[in-house]
Amino acid sequence: MAPARRRRVPVGERPPSVDEPTVSLESEAHRYERRLDRDAGNGRWDVLRGKLFHLLPSFDDAEPFADSFMLKLLSSVRIASAFYTVINDCDETYNYWEALHLMVYGRGFQTWEYSPVFAIRSWFYISLHYFPTLFLSFLLADSKVAVFYTLRVLLGFFHGAAEFMLTKAIAARLGNTISKFYFIITLTSVGTFYAGSAFLPSTFAMIMNMFALAFWLQERWFWSILSVATGALVGWPFAAVLGLPIVLEMVVLRRHQLFWTFVKYAAVAGSLVLSALYTVDSHYYGKHVIAPLNIVLYNVISGNGPELYGVEPFTYYLKNLVLNWSIALPFALVALPLALYVYIPSSIRPVVDEGKTKEIVERPTMTLAYWYRFMPIVLIGLAAFVWAFIFFSQPHKEERFLTPIYPHIAVLFAVALYALRTIIKDKFYVIPLSILLVFAVISTMRGAAVFRNYNGVVETHKQFYDHFVVFSEKKRDFTRFSDPIRVCTGKEWHRFPSSFFLPENSIDKHGNKRKVELEFIKSAFKGILPKHYPIAKRLSDVTRAIPDAMNDKNEEEPERYVPVETCDYILDFDDGTSGGPDEPNYAQRC
Structure with missing residues (x-):
């Protein structure tokens, strides 16, 4: 009787059952390896369906959160966000709530940005909120304050829908456990709690960026490009930088397969959004206007620029990030090296030493296809670092300018927690959960303090x-x-x-x-x-x-x-x- 052969299970893989022949899993890995090499050589990465730390999707045996569970929690927290957050920025009042009040009630305050001479704010963005607000003004005719808060609830629901979609996409592409970590992080983060219901282009850009990330992780290319175009043209033109992961994957990494797809979809999405934007803004300003272009020209070329409204050292953003993300920030910064430390062992494939009964030899495969599963977090981290570099280097700083990369911070924090859990093994399994609990407690305390002192x-x-x-x-x-x-x-x-x-x-x-x-x-x-x-x-x-x-x-x-x-x-x-x-x-x- 031949002696039983031991098999080392790579990190992240599901161990075979007792009755499962070792050779069947080995053969599966061999077939998958050959397919990786063949498809990568042909520029076909779309068939590589493994998850971040799982060679095959079937190896991810963690149970995701139920949809109903997530929707209930998201709805509750975003309703609370609408009622228990204060307006942190007077720009939100005078540039957006007042313009909306004018459209609904016929009066309000005008800032210089809405003068037709300058025209750097978009009436199209305000118009997106006009019809729900008009309906609410009839439904809640006795109280404009009720209209205000109900609209904030709707804004929170919009944010919650993006969070839900991104959570599902992370589960499908990065893993169910990372998805669960991300959901808890975004649900308890005081930064997202305050940003989610704000009536600001930076929040709109953040939400559209979340939709873009969700569609990109699912390789729904047109909808991801349309989300980026909407966030940049309707919300904030600088948010186009956050489309970097999509551009790099379609134009650089998979150019043979997706370059012309990107060109076609970008042209269609840009034309759709820009035509609607141009039509509405030109109507309200009474002249030809492309508001996002005017914003860029004012900030970059005009010679006046945002520095007129104050300058701050780079530590201003560090303080804001620490206040809004506390202990999550250092973990997000080291997420990539931690993930890399775990990724390489998780991607080692078994190879049978034919004709022998000794332990299985293991070897990694260092090809472009090998890095396919790791690519999403690299690109997400790159987009966040590029955004931070741009805005840290600007003399005028505001807390809301970092809002669009809040989803990136949450994703990187979730990846870091999963990698840490894998590194320290089962003996210290409670440590990542303890870190998550401390983060939630600090966020809650910060939110409660702001509400108590400023509400x-x-x-x-x-x-x-x-x-x-x-x-x-x-x-x-x-x-x-x-x-x-x-x-x-x-x-x-x-x-x-x-x-x-x-x-x-x-x-x-x-x-x-x-x-x-x-x-x-x-x-x-x-x-x-x-x-x-x-x-x-x-x-x-x-x-x-x-x-x-x-x-x-x-x-x-x-x-x-x-x-x-x-x-x-x-x-x-x-x-x-x-x-x-x-x-x-x-x-x-x-």
Whole structure:
């Protein structure tokens, strides 16, 4: 009776059963190896269906999360995101919520970016949100605040749909365990919690990038290219950089098979998006406009540029990444070397030493096809590093500029955790899970701290809205107020959450009907403030009008201010101190 032969199982492979002949698995590996070499030689990588650390898909025996489970959790967290996150950037208020408010209610604040002279913001992007908001304005006619929050819920659901698709794609291409790690990371990350429901092109670019990554991992080329084109042209033109993985795979690595496919799909996707964008923006501006081109020209060529709005050292982004990603950041940075350390042993294929009964000899195959399964995380990491290099080197920095690479950080962190789990074996299996738990706890604490310390601004505006709108036995008396009622703010102008927190009409106990408008009073701020859009019957007449007292140099326009004596209400922050003659403590004057 021949002695039993021992077989070393490569890392990531499923061990054969006791009754399974060793030679059958060896023959399978031989056939797969020959197919790898043949298909790679013919430029056909599309048939290589292994996963990152699994030579064959069947070797991935981990169970993925159920779809219903993921959808329920995503819905719950994204609803919470809509209600429990604050507006971190006044650009979100004045460049997007105010433009949307104008489209729905006919009034709002205009920034210089929406002047037809400059035209660097896209009305097409605003229009995508117009119809759901218009429907909500009829459905929730009694409360504009409810419209505001419900739209944020819808934005969160859009983000959740992208997360769901990317999770599924990661499971199919990288592995079920990595997919589960990624899902938990993106669900608990405070960075994605705050970014997901924001009404910003950077968030839109992040979400479209997530769709692009999901389609790319599934090799659905047209939809991946269309997602990149939409994110870049409709959202933020610099987001085109995040299409780097698609370009490198189709144009460089698999050029013999996919080069002309890329050219064709890029031309079609670009034409579709650009034609819609050009049509809508040209209509609202009353001239030929390609908004993303104007953005690039302003930031790169104009000579003014974003530096007018502040410059920061490179440590600014490091601090933001640490606050939003805590311990995930160092693991994401070392994900590629950790994964490489695990990948090579997982890809060793067994070879029978014919005619002998000794242990099986093992050898790796170092071909282009050999690296096919490793390629996705290399390209994802490369795109994130290129993006970081570009924006770290820019003098003007904002937290939202890093938002589009949040999915990359989450994917790399998930890969690092899986690689670490494989390296330390079963004895220390709890360590990666402990790291994930610590990350979730830190993220939760960070989110709770921001909400506790900064949500008072929004709550104040909500209470102020109710002051005018909620009908009770003690209705207000507006006879001593101006028409419209003038609400003023000075140094707190950048914390105004939008005109959705100002009622269209308010009726007092005498039946007097008044509008409520926000005005600015003098403060220590010396930059340019937005101004009211003109009132007209047709929206296009408003958006095409060239406003006076507008500039792209961030120079103060004194006409924005009203005398403090004309204010019926003042919204201000009282910390017990005075900010000088331009920022007195108004609470002490009452």
